[in-house]
Amino acid sequence: MTRPAHVIFDPQAVRANLKQVRAQAPGRRIMAIVKADGYGHGVVRMAQALGDVDAFGVASIEEAVRLREAGITQPIVLLEGPFEAQELPDICGHRLESVVHNPEQVRMFAAHPEPLTLWVKVDTGMHRLGFAPEEVPAVLAQLRRPGRTLRLMTHFASAHLPGDESVAAQLAAFEEVLDGETIECCCANSSAVLAWPASHGEWVRPGLMLYGVSPFRGVSAAELGLRPAMTVVSALISVRTVAAGGGVGYGRGFVCPEEMRVGVVAFGYADGYPRHAGTGTPVLVNGVRTQVIGEASMDMMAVDLRPVPDTRVGDPVVLWGEGLPVEEIARAAQTIPYELLCRMRMRAQFIQRPS
Numbered sequence: 001m002t003r004p005a006h007v008i009f010d011p012q013a014v015r016a017n018l019k020q021v022r023a024q025a026p027g028r029r030i031m032a033i034v035k036a037d038g039y040g041h042g043v044v045r046m047a048q049a050l051g052d053v054d055a056f057g058v059a060s061i062e063e064a065v066r067l068r069e070a071g072i073t074q075p076i077v078l079l080e081g082p083f084e085a086q087e088l089p090d091i092c093g094h095r096l097e098s099v100v101h102n103p104e105q106v107r108m109f110a111a112h113p114e115p116l117t118l119w120v121k122v123d124t125g126m127h128r129l130g131f132a133p134e135e136v137p138a139v140l141a142q143l144r145r146p147g148r149t150l151r152l153m154t155h156f157a158s159a160h161l162p163g164d165e166s167v168a169a170q171l172a173a174f175e176e177v178l179d180g181e182t183i184e185c186c187c188a189n190s191s192a193v194l195a196w197p198a199s200h201g202e203w204v205r206p207g208l209m210l211y212g213v214s215p216f217r218g219v220s221a222a223e224l225g226l227r228p229a230m231t232v233v234s235a236l237i238s239v240r241t242v243a244a245g246g247g248v249g250y251g252r253g254f255v256c257p258e259e260m261r262v263g264v265v266a267f268g269y270a271d272g273y274p275r276h277a278g279t280g281t282p283v284l285v286n287g288v289r290t291q292v293i294g295e296a297s298m299d300m301m302a303v304d305l306r307p308v309p310d311t312r313v314g315d316p317v318v319l320w321g322e323g324l325p326v327e328e329i330a331r332a333a334q335t336i337p338y339e340l341l342c343r344m345r346m347r348a349q350f351i352q353r354p355s
């Protein structure tokens, strides 16, 4: 038997989630965000599951090239633009589109006459990337060339926080830039797709919701009609009975309050499980909800078998995904679901469900 740690990828869930995006943003074009190797799901796997979206957003030329080599023909947008001028021939050669967010990139593209599509990023208040609203007209003028398409985008800092006033302020700043310009624009990440219809513009730019995860703390993915694309599974490799007072794992991370059955799962932090999700973090054994005990070690972690009768070595374990939202694990680990999904590039083998 090979090591049972696997990531199950469900293309049908991805398509159901895409339908939700279309329902929330009817008539808008969709740039599906597949950076960080498709949030850990595999950039090519995600693009193939998504099918006929209008564009893909990635963070590097390497990801874009992987999509082109897999036969993906839609527009691909480099969300951080080029990091150095040497990348321009590849951008043109692979027919990529690019964000332009700093003066160095303006100089690079101003020096190149190619009829590219460029997305000028406006910093409306997140203060991460982009030009101040008052700089935008001059940037557009520098980039304008015959046959070149220019578009505008901005990114919200707090669209995931219900009722946060900064979103309306950012949107107002963006609309001021648009005043007098006829130009397509794109502002909405998943949380803005769901919560800020006024921000939609010609294009929307969802990531997280396509993977079937809720961007809001108090709202579950199921309530939003989203289904997890990723289910992380493994199996029990040891089942033992530990006496009352017996410690489990490094540093006696858990001390058994009574004689109890303890299972060991072939999955650890080297597989991407968060070490900070300790005792009390939910886990499914044979489909029954129980808890992690102690902290994950490198390749293994212990689980409480008291609620699960008749367990044996080889029984299936779900770490997160179908039946156990990754949002819950993220909360237990004091992180966000995005980080946990991205970690699945680390080691586990992928299994693909039928499309």
Ligand SMILES: *Cc1c(COP(=O)(O)O)cnc(C)c1O
Pocket (backbone or CB within 6 Å): 033, 035, 079, 155, 188, 189, 190, 191, 205, 206, 207, 208, 209, 215
């Ligand atoms: C990652 C990213 C997105 C997608 O955000 P989600 O919260 O995953 O929907 C959209 N736009 C930009 C610029 C991003 O970097």
